[in-house]
Amino acid sequence: MSPPDDARHVPVLPAEVVARLDPKSGEVWVDATAGGGGHARLIAERLGESGRLIALDQDPGMLEKARRRLDGLPAAFVRANFDQLPEVLRNLGVEAVDGVFADLGFASDQVDDPARGLSFRQDGPLDMRLDPTSGQTAADLVNKLSEGALADIFYEYGEERHSRRVARRIAERRQAKPFETTADLADVVRRSVPRSGGIDPATRVFQALRVAVNDELGSLDRLLAALPKVVRPGGRAGVISFHSLEDRRVKHAFRAAGVWEPVTRKPVEAGADEQARNPRSRSAKLRVAKRVS
Ligand SMILES: C[S@@+](CC[C@H](N)C(=O)[O-])C[C@H]1O[C@@H](n2cnc3c(N)ncnc32)[C@H](O)[C@@H]1O
Numbered sequence: 001m002s003p004p005d006d007a008r009h010v011p012v013l014p015a016e017v018v019a020r021l022d023p024k025s026g027e028v029w030v031d032a033t034a035g036g037g038g039h040a041r042l043i044a045e046r047l048g049e050s051g052r053l054i055a056l057d058q059d060p061g062m063l064e065k066a067r068r069r070l071d072g073l074p075a076a077f078v079r080a081n082f083d084q085l086p087e088v089l090r091n092l093g094v095e096a097v098d099g100v101f102a103d104l105g106f107a108s109d110q111v112d113d114p115a116r117g118l119s120f121r122q123d124g125p126l127d128m129r130l131d132p133t134s135g136q137t138a139a140d141l142v143n144k145l146s147e148g149a150l151a152d153i154f155y156e157y158g159e160e161r162h163s164r165r166v167a168r169r170i171a172e173r174r175q176a177k178p179f180e181t182t183a184d185l186a187d188v189v190r191r192s193v194p195r196s197g198g199i200d201p202a203t204r205v206f207q208a209l210r211v212a213v214n215d216e217l218g219s220l221d222r223l224l225a226a227l228p229k230v231v232r233p234g235g236r237a238g239v240i241s242f243h244s245l246e247d248r249r250v251k252h253a254f255r256a257a258g259v260w261e262p263v264t265r266k267p268v269e270a271g272a273d274e275q276a277r278n279p280r281s282r283s284a285k286l287r288v289a290k291r292v293s
Contacts, residue, residue, distance in 0.1 A: 011038030012240060012281040016268045017101065018042050020288040021238045026050040027098035030089075030230075032082035032223065035062050035107040037069030043101065044073040054097070056080050056088060058131040062107055081131070083222035089230055096232040102223065103240045104216070106130060108280070118210060120186035120202040126179055128206075128213045138209045142185060143178045147171040157217070157245065158208030166192045166205060182206075207243070220246060224253035228260075231291045236263065238288040247285050260289035 011017070017039055023029050023046040031040040034055035044053040053075040057063040060079050067077050080088050082102060089097065110116050114124030117138060126139035142150070151167035154160040169192040170179070179185050186202040193201035211217060227237050237260070241247040247267065254260045268288075270281035 010278050011036075011042065012103065012278060012284045013268060013270055013274070013286050014039070014042055016286055017238060017240070018046065020263050020268065020286065021099055021101060021236050023047055023051075023099060028052045028054070028094065030054045030056065030085065030097050030100040031066075032056050032085065032100060032102040033104065034066035034077070035103065036109065037066035039101060039103055040066055040075070041069050041073070044070055044075055047074070049074060052076065054078065054088070054092065054094070056082055056085070058082075059110065060133075062109065065109070081219055083219040083226070085223060086226050086230055097230055097235065098232060099236040099238070100227060100231055101238045104220065104246055105242050106210075114182075117182050118206075120182050120189075120200065120206050123181055123183035126182055126185055128210050130214050136213065138185075138213050139179055141209060141212060142170060143174055153212045154205055154208045156208070157211040158204035158206075160193075160204040160208065162193045168192075211245070217245060217249065220249055224249060227253070228256075228291065233291050233293040235291045236288060237291070238263075238286060240284050240286045242280075242283045242285075247287070250287050254287055254289035259292060261292055263288040263290050 023043045025048040027047055028051060029043050029047060031043060031053060034040050034057040040053060040055050047053055051074060053073065055066050055070065055075055055077050057066060057079065058081045063077050063079050076092060078088050106118060110130065111118045114122045117124045117127035126137065126142065128138040129135055147167045150170060151163040154163035154166055160166060166189055169188055173188050189202045189205045195201055231237055239250045241250055254262060264287050267285035270284055274281045
């Protein structure tokens with residue numbers, strides 16, 4: 001039996017997010033990645049009746065979950081990629097906000113649903129889109145991109161050392177039969193790469209494809225570039241990232257002198273207790289900055 005919705009959406013670093021972002025009564029905030037609504041609820045409770053939370057998610061199913069979790073609190077829900085944040089705010093008639101928060105990546109509900117094709121641990125269609133209604137699927141990329149382009153994706157976004165060999169095996173196999181399922185791809189990857197340590201060789205290739213399918217780094221770059229325009233002077237921005245490619249970008253953006261001053265000098269990480277309770281928190285890094293007045 002699956003746990004009830006609320007128990008599944010345990011937000012990472014909850015106390016740290018609230019303490020560092022410090023949302024206050026009457027303020028207007030954006031949760032750019034509403035997901036199951038865990039952080040969104042914590043922030044909205046701080047904003048009170050006179051404040052407002054604007055919750056974004058590109059996945060309509062997740063946005064619905066956030067809506068249910070925030071029932072009764074002053075919030076607006078918008079289905080959008082967070083790289084559209086300036087347009088979203090313009091459409092709502094909001095000029096600037098007191099803060100923006102993003103908890104990158106995907107929610108456990110998305111990974112655990114085999115129909116989304118995000119996990120190599122269960123068989124499903126090779127999809128991986130966080131917005132299930134638009135864009136190319138992972139199967140499109142795996143079956144259509146050149147061998148060289150696939151190798152670049154595995155190397156750049158998955159830091160896979162054997163990227164060329166994996167891409168070659170994929171290109172050979174797809175001549176006989178195109179890839180359709182996660183299990184099929186994971187099987188070919190596992191046969192191409194020696195297992196090292198306890199990590200399944202499919203981990204890096206699946207991460208790389210997910211990043212490519214959803215243009216995750218491009219979206220993050222556009223969000224980071226938009227933040228100084230939408231956060232009012234004195235307002236805060238916070239991002240939780242889960243791998244070095246994301247964290248590097250956040251760190252660099254929040255270092256812009258004259259734009260941000262650091263609230264967290266080093267990234268905040270989960271303590272041993274949280275890591276034991278919530279495995280997802282193990283790679284989480286929270287960085288927060290304050291918009292220079
Ligand atoms: C880690 S979950 C957020 C969990 C949430 N903080 C909570 O406490 O329940 C990330 C969510 O962000 C969404 N997401 C990822 N990239 C996005 C993007 N570029 N634009 C909008 N939503 C995005 C995913 O669909 C997912 O629902």
